[in-house]
Structure formats: structure tokens, C-alpha cells
Amino acid sequence: MSSDGTTSFAFDESRSADLVVAAMAGAKNERLHQVMESVIRHLHAVVKEVKPTEEEWMAAIKFLTETGHMCTERRQEFILFSDTFGVSMLIDAINHHKPSGATETTVLGPFHVASSPIRQMGDTINLEGKGEPLIVSGRVVDEAGKPIEGATLDVWQANSEGYYDVQQKGIQPDMNLRGRFITGADGRYWFRSSKPLFYPIPHDGPVGALLRNLGRHPYRPAHIHFIVSAPGYQAVVTHLFVKDDPYLESDVVFGVKDSLVCEVTQHDDVKAAAEVGVENPFWSLQHEFKLVR
């Protein structure tokens, strides 16, 4: 009702978000209403703060349209936006609050493959043999520090040129640099791989252009992906990062957590190399995963 007593739903800049929220009063899905009310109030707040010109608003529409057009079966440019502007990590944090000391989570990323090969402890996942040899080892334990038997470590990483096997079908062997390892009674794991390197996220689309315009680089620091799970425990989706990587403090997807950064030590020891079946010199990385019930 307006001040003269007549009903009025006429547009009013000062209560623009209220008008839109009022129009959704008939929503039957309460959760959708709640989400859209938050989206609309913040969207109108952005517009009032920024005061875009009509040309700027059309540039925003164009950005969204080009981002949509970039999306295919093999490329998800909106997820790339979500990743590179910290939203994916925030969603991950909100959904995976862990007790102190438990292994922390980070983003899944787009390169996980659901059923990678089960491998034996000590196997190599580096099927093409490129890069510098790396031994990865450690234990999977519970909150009390006791080993977990039958834990699965689902592992994947990029090769020494920064590409995952699924990005280079026909160039890399299938299932290169990925596999699943299942712990025995001692909770221990170990496998052979190559030392990961930093690499850029796909940056030939509108999100890459936006990052450039914001003075940001497109790199992720070197890491190995893990999903560690065991019956009766919460699975943890995470990475191990290589300490001293130049992009550790500026990961384009904000995925780094201090507890996931690991020392990677170089060994020049012909005998030790022969014992673990790698060329000398080689690198090693150790990490203990702690799961919660």
C-alpha cells in the first residue's frame, strides 16, 4: 500500500530487493526461497555499491554468456570461476568441518577418475617413466593415532609437464599417475611416482582473461591428490603439496592449507635407490593421514 492508500507495486530503487523478495512469497520450496532471497539481496547490494553504467552491466552479461558458452562435457568454466575466486574452497570448508588434528580437506578438482586401478604397495603409478623419481609413504591412522587396516588411498597427479592422463588421451598411457592402494594391518602405504610440478589451470577462456585483467597468474602449486577412506570413517578429499613450490602462497584456487604442505627431500644414494627400485638421485615425501569416525 502506498501512502495514499492505493495498492502499489511500482518500482522503487530504495527497496528494490524487497520488491523482488515479495514477488517470491508464493514459492513452495522453502529452501529455494531462502537461497534466492540471499542471492537477490546481495546481488542488489552489489549493484548499489558499484553503481554500474549500462555499458558495464552489458559487459557483465557478456562475461556470463561467454563463460556459459565455454562450458562443454570436458570443460566447466563456471566451476573454474568458483575455484579461482575461492568459492569452491569455501563450500568445501563449510561442508567438511573436521576436528583439530584430523587430515584437512581441499578441492576435488576436475581430474578425478572414479575407478582407477587397485595397485600393490611399492608399485609405481608413473607408467610413462618421465620426471624425477619420488617415493611417497606414510600411514593412515585414527584420531588416537592407531593404524587403520583396509583404508583406501585413491591417488592422482599431473605428469612432469603439468598434464593429467585424462587431458592427454593417446599421449599419456591410460591411468598414468593414478591408482588405489589399500593398507594392511600396519596402516602403512608407499608407492613410486614422479615429483609433481606446478601447472596452470585452463586459462584460454573468459575466466583466464579475468584473472589476467586482475593481475593474477593461473598456476597451482605442485601437489598430489588423495581421497583417503576406510569403512566406518569419514572419507577425506585432499592434496599433499610440495614445500618450497613458488606458487604455494598464491595457489590460483586457494587450495593450500598449512597442514597439507610436505617436505620433499632429495636423496643421492645409489644403494637406497636400487632397494626401492628407482633411479638415483630420487626424492621422498612422507605424510600421515588421520581419519575421523
Place this chain on the structure above:
Amino acid sequence: MSSDGTTSFAFDESRSADLVVAAMAGAKNERLHQVMESVIRHLHAVVKEVKPTEEEWMAAIKFLTETGHMCTERRQEFILFSDTFGVSMLIDAINHHKPSGATETTVLGPFHVASSPIRQMGDTINLEGKGEPLIVSGRVVDEAGKPIEGATLDVWQANSEGYYDVQQKGIQPDMNLRGRFITGADGRYWFRSSKPLFYPIPHDGPVGALLRNLGRHPYRPAHIHFIVSAPGYQAVVTHLFVKDDPYLESDVVFGVKDSLVCEVTQHDDVKAAAEVGVENPFWSLQHEFKLVR
């Protein structure tokens, strides 16, 4: 710097937006930095308020992707979202603050054609002859109420079935229900048309589905579009709305302003109808446009 004095850019849920804003510190374009800071702070605030599950976040990504895929040369689904959630009207308001009494603005909409035919006062724009006859008339004046000579009224509207000519190429005559009229020394205009009807915005895409899920209808109340311009005056992009339209109080694009709602009067007068060259009975609508320098 973290509390132990070591540099740390590790992800931290409580200051997630700060981390992303800090990453944009190298942006050379200050305006882009300002806009993206506002977008990121509000986007993270929405996520913290709503606490989406990972499934809900993927549903949002899917909505944006489908909205992008719906956009073509002829269809702009992101603008449809902007229109139907009040953002386009807000952008319009922010960019076109007018002194009290001046003709108010509303959205341009997607159906304007840049160079429609110049017509003579009294001409009909209803080239297919459908619908109920309507006489539209009035004056274009300045802030002091003096007539403006040489003002252009660029007019367009939907036909009696709710479609614009550009939506029905080959069905409606080209340039049906559109044209430009130029005022003489008296500032007066008049033309013949058909009484507009309410119609739905395109609602077969993701935005239409969202409106349905929010309990909203897709209709715009009956209106005629105008761009009124004159040398030395600010052009005004606006509509005239038909009073008593059932959707006047729930325009899906929030375009209605009280000052733009016009009485439409029916006349049953064979002689008057003959004088203005329409069939009896007919309707009339009068409005005075006030431009500012």
C-alpha cells in the same frame, strides 16, 4: 603473516573473501578491482549465509551453465534473469535519476529496432489491422510545460497476440506496430494503433523454470514502449502502461512506475471514429512527456 611469524596464504574460512581480494592487489584496472571486490565479498557472504551443500552448489553451476547455453543471437537468458529479478530496473534507476515531474524511465527491453520508419502524425502503426483500435495522443513538453518542437517519439509495442514483429518475422509485416513521430511547434503527437495486451516473457528456459519454482508468473502488463528525445534534452526510455491490466501490480520485470500508468478510455461514437479513421468502438490513451535539459 600467520601468528608464528611465517608467511601464510593458506585457506581460512573466516577470511575467505579477504584472501581472494588480497590476490587481486596487482590489478591495474582500479574500476575492475572495485567491482570484483564487491562481487567477491557478496558472493562469499551468500555462501556463508546459505551454507549450500555440495549438491546445491552443483545445481547452481548447472543453472548458470544452462542459462549460458540458452543464449544465442536471438535470445539473452542472462538479461532475462537480470530483468525478472529487478536488476535491470535497478541499473536503469541508478543511471537515470530525473528531477521530480520529469517523465520517468523504465527498461528498454529486447525488442527495440534502431531505425524504424518515420511516420506522419495520425498514421497507424498497426500494419496488420488486428486487435481493438487505439488512439494515442499527447504532447512533449519541457520542465516549464512549454511544447518541444522537433521531438522524436520512437514507439513500439506487441500485437494483439502478445508478439513483437521481430519475434514473428514472416508472420507479421516488417515494422508492424513501430515507428517514429516528430513533433511540430505545438509539441503534439498522435497516432493510431491497437490496444496492447499483457504477454509472457520467454519462459521455456532455465529462467522460466526458476520463476515457476518460485511461484511466479511470467507476464508483463500491457504497455507501449517509447524513446522520447529532442535536441538539447535528455532522451527518456520508457513505457506507457494500461490502467486496470491484471498484471500491473506484478509485472515480472518490475517495470511499472505509477506515473507511467495511463487511463485507456473506450469510445462508442461512430462519427468520432470516422473522423480519426478507425472502426467503432475504439479506445484512447493520452500522455504528456516531460523532458529535461
